[in-house]
Amino acid sequence: MSRVFSGIQPSGNLTLGNYLGAIKNWVPMQDNNNCLFCIVDLHAITIPQDPGLLRQATREAVASLIASGINPKKSTLFIQSQVSAHSELSWILSCFTPLGWLNRMTQFKDKAGKNREQACLGLYAYPVLMAADVLIYKATHVPVGEDQKQHLELTRDIAGAFNRYFNVDHFPLPEPLIQGPAPRVMSLRDGTRKMSKSDPSDFSRIHLLDDAETIALKIRKAKTDPNPLPYDVKELENRPEAQNLVTIYGALANKTVPDVLKDFAEAPFSIFKPALTELIVSVLNPIREDILRLLKDPHMLDLCLREGKEQAQEISEKNLSEIQELVGFLKN
Template sequence: MSEKRQRVFSGIQPSGNLTIGNYLGALKNWVAIQEENENFFCIVDLHALTVPQDPKVLSEKIREVAAIYLAVGLDPAHCTIFRQSKVSGHAELAWLLNCVARFGELSRMTQFKDKTVRGGADSASAGLFTYPVLMAADILLYNANLVPVGDDQRQHLELTRTLARRFNHLYGETFVVPEGMILESGARVMGLDDPTVKMSKSSKSPGHYVAILDDPDVIRKKIRRAKTDSGTEVTATPDKPAITNLLDIYSATTGRSVPELESEYAGRGYGDLKKGLAEAIVETLAPIRERALALLDDPAELDRLLDAGAERAGAVASEALGTAKAKMGLG
């Protein structure tokens, strides 16, 4: 008898433009593991509402993310792909977990502190403060065993594990306590204009990132303008964060090691490195872009696939939610 497949949950917000960082750090790896596990890959549109959104743009971005999920190779035969807001259990379980979570542990979330540096905590939405609880609900609603996470989400996963254990202690065994799924090829891609910060799809500066749907000539222009370090030697060293970032992107895009790339570009300078990197990115993203744009030409079909995914997800979610409600006396 074959071992039972592990259940995996992950998702991306439909805000901003999905970048090569999202592809190399998450999407590419989801595709690699999809046949081995039972997967729930969500478009977390409720999370996007923690900051103001243009409703028309948000609606377009939801379909865009769905198209990219499919274009990179996620297969509905192996994955349940759906919109978070179409499964009401996410919001309902989040409220139950809000009543188990503690104010102190939410106030220690570093991402909330980071995102309120400019405007201050008093002007932030309550949703931004409590969204780690919604993230916990996303995971626990499917009793996921594994959650692909990057460094910036480890604290939120630990909160999820804490809430699962606390709920189980208070009300009896209910939720699986999930484990982080650290993917070996999960690249951490930094900003092209600032290699000290992670590449963000929500950056206001287009030169900060390469978007998955960028035109090839736009990609070449962005890489050509990417920040470099002093000197001319193409090496990945602590005193060269910009060149190290470009080499890391090159390596993750092509599968070639950084030392191999350093050897190839020895004595050739930053210009040649950027030309080679740009062409490698174009070669990787161009077919994905073409497939995604074709899918976006048929929004009705995208909506049909998302609705079918939501129906499957809802059937699974209703079981965990029903159990949790019953344990709390709401059954």
Template sequence: MQRVFSGIQPTGIPHLGNYLGAIRNWVKLQSDHDCIFCLVDMHSITMPWSPEELRQQTLGSAACLLAAGIEPTRLYNQSAVSAHARLGWIFNCVARLGWLNRMTQFKDKAGKNRENHSAGLYVYPNLMAADILAFHATRIPVGDDQKQHIELANDIAQKFNHDMGVDFFPEIEAFIPPAAARVMSLRDGSKKMSKSDPSEQSRIVLTDTADEIALKIRRAKTDPEPLPSEIDGLAERPEARNLVTIYAAMSETTPEAILQQFGGEGFGQFKSALTDLLVAKLAPVATETQHLLKNKDHLISVLRTGAEHARSISEPIVQEAEKLVGFIR
């Protein structure tokens, strides 16, 4: 059975894009993979943060993931398992500056003000490699924007193995689920749905009530034309394409099938049907999330249990890596 590792930053309540692009697939992977899921709070502090917000957002994210169906023993917060930081430092000393200079995500996040960003943001990919390889995970669910980081993790693993004269760290496979939906902003179909968007109307989060979901879908940007009957008709209509994509993903069918059903109609009936679908699928998650958040001691206990499980797997691996580099233990 292949080991899967994946993580999500606890920088806000997960939204519909996180659910369709990652969380729902994580839940399915649990049935036939050895899965480990992590709230990567160490990655969160590579950008400016509030300590109290980080604590609350970590618990909020944990509640959402558990409510969505993640098994409790598979979930923990990254900072509770020292193997991440220890192996991350070793990888800082294995990775080459030239490799990190090619990482496009740092360039995107830092922009023109890169000199004022943290060193942590720059070496973020090394810690991501440690997150995975501390568990000898081989199958990593990622989006297209993370494929470069997986390639770097393999480069680091190969260099470690070569330099130490061992075959210790395995090759990692980037697993991109074929049905993963690319969910865009409800206010701008050219931008991904994001926790950082200043408009709350741009995203549906997993704690939204039925009324909030209905309002956001009603206000979602569209155009005056009816829905087309063929998929080609969505090519130059990003907002319409986004809503059709969401409907298809939530109903686990194809955009073509959705257009066969709603083609030729205006957005009124379509938005009503989409709202009903979203409420039916997401309202139970929101209800369970709110229930879990009422007992934060229980959430902390779940994360601690998950961390114990994560340590039982990662500790022998990282201890061996430390011995291989010459550390006395």
């Protein structure tokens, strides 16, 4: 059985992009794999956080995963900072990671921007922590979006370097899992940019906690072009906003983009947008209601997290002990 690891940041009120690009694809993996799903709060603090809001966002992320179909009885669901082996392995692996490898990471360049000299070490080195997240469980597969493939390649490079240095076959080289009809959901205001919680405009995204009225307003305001939807997929190539909305519809309806176009060919957006709104509300409203219900029962959430923490510790501490032995740390 494959061991699957994936994590999601608790950056507050997960979006439709998080759901379609990640969570929806994780749910069926639980049936045939040993899955570990992690709220990566250590990664979250590479950007300054309000402590109270971070704790709240972490609970919301846990509730959102459970409401979306992640079953704590099938999978290990836990918080990254509660399992210290992540941080310990990150330091060990950082000692086997050349600076040149980290210098090639495009996300640091994008996030640091012109203030690179003022960026924190954590933002620069977090790909090593990401590698530790995966390797501490000897995960064989990692669900990733297109923008995360470079980090998984680095994870494989680090695992290979460690194995070669000690002449062992300790770490498997994890394979990417890129699945689903909407691996990358784009902004509702700019179809060339990924839907993101960091976008200053709340109208660029749909949150899992948005109510039906808010969703309808955001879809009405979503950027489009004056042309009706085409018959042929190729005609969407230079229409990023139209392509994004059609892709979202297909992902939620479990249809291919060509099938969606068959249903709406030559339809203006005045017809397509209400249909899309109805579909989004029908999928997200039950999730929203379940999230709100779960957040009213923090004791139940804490119990799930405690069980997940214990399961994650059992796996990670055994692996960390083996790694420490290989490295040469003295044990009493």
